[in-house]
Amino acid sequence: MKLRDLSDLAFRNLREAVLRNSLTTLGxxxxxxxxxxxxxxxxxxxxxxxxxxxKSGLFDSIFVTPKTNLRGPGxxxxxxxxxxxxxxxxxxxxxxxxxxxxxxxxxxxxxxFFTEVRYDGKPYATMVAGMPESSKSSGAFDGxxxxxxxxxxxxxxxxxxEFAKELSPQTSSLLGKDLxxxxxxxxxxxxxxxxxxxxSGGFSVVPKEKHxxxxxxxxxxxxxxxxxxxxxxxxxxxxxxxxxxAAQVNDLRDILRGSSSDKPTYSSLTVRVKSPSLVEATxxxxxDLGFSVFSLLDASKxxxxxxxxxxxxxxxxxxxxxxxxxxxxxxxxxxAILERRRExxxxxxxxxxxxxxxxxxxxxxxxxxxxxxxxxxxxxxLIGRSLTLGTNIYLHRQNLPGVDISSVPWWLxxxxxxxxxxxxxxxxxxxxxxAARLDPVQALRxx
Amino acid sequence: MTELxxxxxxxxxxxxxxxxxxxxxxxxxVSLTVPTGEFLALLGSSGSxxxxxxxxxxxxxxPSSGAVVAQGQDLSKMSPLALARYRRQTVxxxxxxxxxxxxxxxxxxxxxxxxxxxxxxxERATRVREALQRVGLEKRIGHRPSELSGGxxxxxxxxxxxxxxxxxxxxxxxxxxxxxxxxxxxxxxLREIQKNxxxxxxxxxxxxxxxxxxxxxxxxxxxxxxxxxxxxx
Numbered sequence: 001m002k003l004r005d006l007s008d009l010a011f012r013n014l015r016e017a018v019l020r021n022s023l024t025t026l027g028x029x030x031x032x033x034x035x036x037x038x039x040x041x042x043x044x045x046x047x048x049x050x051x052x053x054x055k056s057g058l059f060d061s062i063f064v065t066p067k068t069n070l071r072g073p074g075x076x077x078x079x080x081x082x083x084x085x086x087x088x089x090x091x092x093x094x095x096x097x098x099x100x101x102x103x104x105x106x107x108x109x110x111x112x113f114f115t116e117v118r119y120d121g122k123p124y125a126t127m128v129a130g131m132p133e134s135s136k137s138s139g140a141f142d143g144x145x146x147x148x149x150x151x152x153x154x155x156x157x158x159x160x161x162e163f164a165k166e167l168s169p170q171t172s173s174l175l176g177k178d179l180x181x182x183x184x185x186x187x188x189x190x191x192x193x194x195x196x197x198x199x200s201g202g203f204s205v206v207p208k209e210k211h212x213x214x215x216x217x218x219x220x221x222x223x224x225x226x227x228x229x230x231x232x233x234x235x236x237x238x239x240x241x242x243x244x245x246a247a248q249v250n251d252l253r254d255i256l257r258g259s260s261s262d263k264p265t266y267s268s269l270t271v272r273v274k275s276p277s278l279v280e281a282t283x284x285x286x287x288d289l290g291f292s293v294f295s296l297l298d299a300s301k302x303x304x305x306x307x308x309x310x311x312x313x314x315x316x317x318x319x320x321x322x323x324x325x326x327x328x329x330x331x332x333x334x335x336a337i338l339e340r341r342r343e344x345x346x347x348x349x350x351x352x353x354x355x356x357x358x359x360x361x362x363x364x365x366x367x368x369x370x371x372x373x374x375x376x377x378x379x380x381x382l383i384g385r386s387l388t389l390g391t392n393i394y395l396h397r398q399n400l401p402g403v404d405i406s407s408v409p410w411w412l413x414x415x416x417x418x419x420x421x422x423x424x425x426x427x428x429x430x431x432x433x434x435a436a437r438l439d440p441v442q443a444l445r446x447x
Numbered sequence: 448m449t450e451l452x453x454x455x456x457x458x459x460x461x462x463x464x465x466x467x468x469x470x471x472x473x474x475x476x477v478s479l480t481v482p483t484g485e486f487l488a489l490l491g492s493s494g495s496x497x498x499x500x501x502x503x504x505x506x507x508x509x510p511s512s513g514a515v516v517a518q519g520q521d522l523s524k525m526s527p528l529a530l531a532r533y534r535r536q537t538v539x540x541x542x543x544x545x546x547x548x549x550x551x552x553x554x555x556x557x558x559x560x561x562x563x564x565x566x567x568x569x570e571r572a573t574r575v576r577e578a579l580q581r582v583g584l585e586k587r588i589g590h591r592p593s594e595l596s597g598g599x600x601x602x603x604x605x606x607x608x609x610x611x612x613x614x615x616x617x618x619x620x621x622x623x624x625x626x627x628x629x630x631x632x633x634x635x636x637l638r639e640i641q642k643n644x645x646x647x648x649x650x651x652x653x654x655x656x657x658x659x660x661x662x663x664x665x666x667x668x669x670x671x672x673x674x675x676x677x678x679x680x
Contacts, residue, residue, distance in 0.1 A: 343548060346548065348507070351532065444546070
């Protein structure tokens, strides 16, 4: 029989026992729904976690430090130390060179220094940290009081919540207020006194003041990388922090190493690449340039493994309902054989081959699977949406920003429907071959 | 006139069933030849093996021994697929209980063998109409079997049996569920169909009087054996 005639007859047969077949199809739909809902949850949580982590900049960042040992000459096991010829200074030239490398989005130094601020006439000691523009999307500033820096060179500051409470118990009243940053500017002697001083490599420290406008309060400083000295409690735009040229902890060390020049040197630089997959290759290139590198790539790999296992488990639990639905299909079709015994006999007497009868039952099973798959995927999506909705209502009550915990990508839609059809066809195998084997003489005698 | 090869030739055909310990010979060593164009009536009481013999000719059942040769083909040597094709193309079948599919209209019922034979859709409607015209039911084409009288249902079944233009028409007690007047009308219709060149009809019945009036020859069976075989008139 041609496929069109087969499906014609199959649809007709399905319509005849509409209640039973609808219930069976519903069974398949519930099975598929549970599978799709489970997997959508797995996929959603994975996406949530990886987008959060990607935004945090931990997995697409490489932390570059100079190979010259931080512990000074002679420190550390000799094997790990780079040959002196290959070691390079992490200075402005190096920064420019790194930022020209392919796939590198951003290169920025860690600028943090301990200093004093004055607010409302009173002094407070605190740690200042420069924030790159990209940290805006790290997620740490989601749900903050106030807003992020209006531009990378605005004289604005965001306070860490605990520090803000020190300034005023009512943190919201701080927004829009003025704050004075008092810091020690490092001025190279070379710039002031010519060649002789430049050779000495020294610098003088000049006290300075700068006014900042408080524009926001944030719970914690975003994960700002490694090699910092305590977390920043007063955050200012990184370009501004760089122009301050405030004396930092490693300045004296630079002097001791005799590597001072007019250009700034960095104790570390954070290099962000386009995606975590590019981290490894970029790391290798940076090593070739003569720097020490560090990244959290391995942690992201284990995260992927964790989610694969998680998805697998969710998939297995989700499939249980579908397994039960499979039994429903087998039951329905076996019942249909009993009911349509005579009809099968007539079909055979009129010249239907075993193959035709088998295909007819197969198509019926497939159609139930297809409808069940489509409805089930829709239902699974709805379950995922309601879980997200419920979670968000809860998060909202806790004053937390909403998240999307379920996700139904295209592969899950097609996979859900395809799986339902495949499972239904498999369930139809036994009834179909049983119907095909029916002896027409016996079937026609059956009343 | 040149002698046509026989439509059906049965050579020592036997069909046995095993029921637990005992063996039942439903058809026991029957040899019979049905010439092309003949209307043969198979008579016998119930359990005489006449329906089993008809099923063997129809290709619905296979003989335990012997050969069933129809239109020059030995059915016992055919593959299941070839046998299905034989049922589709070479024979048409009519049953006592009509066996129309109740959920389908007359048109759909008659169309069923055309679907199985994979006849083009464009051709089907014409052939269904022709077949229904032939049995005088073209006006009831959209009705369901339950809306028809017994005689009309049997005529529909005859239309369905003829729609694939078979060479052999097999009828199993076609008048068994009908009153005598309607039964006679059905047999008159079969007689009419027999006039088609090359159309052979084998009818199983237990109504001897009707068989004598309409069939060319009577074959009487008893206990699986062929008891007598001779011209009806």
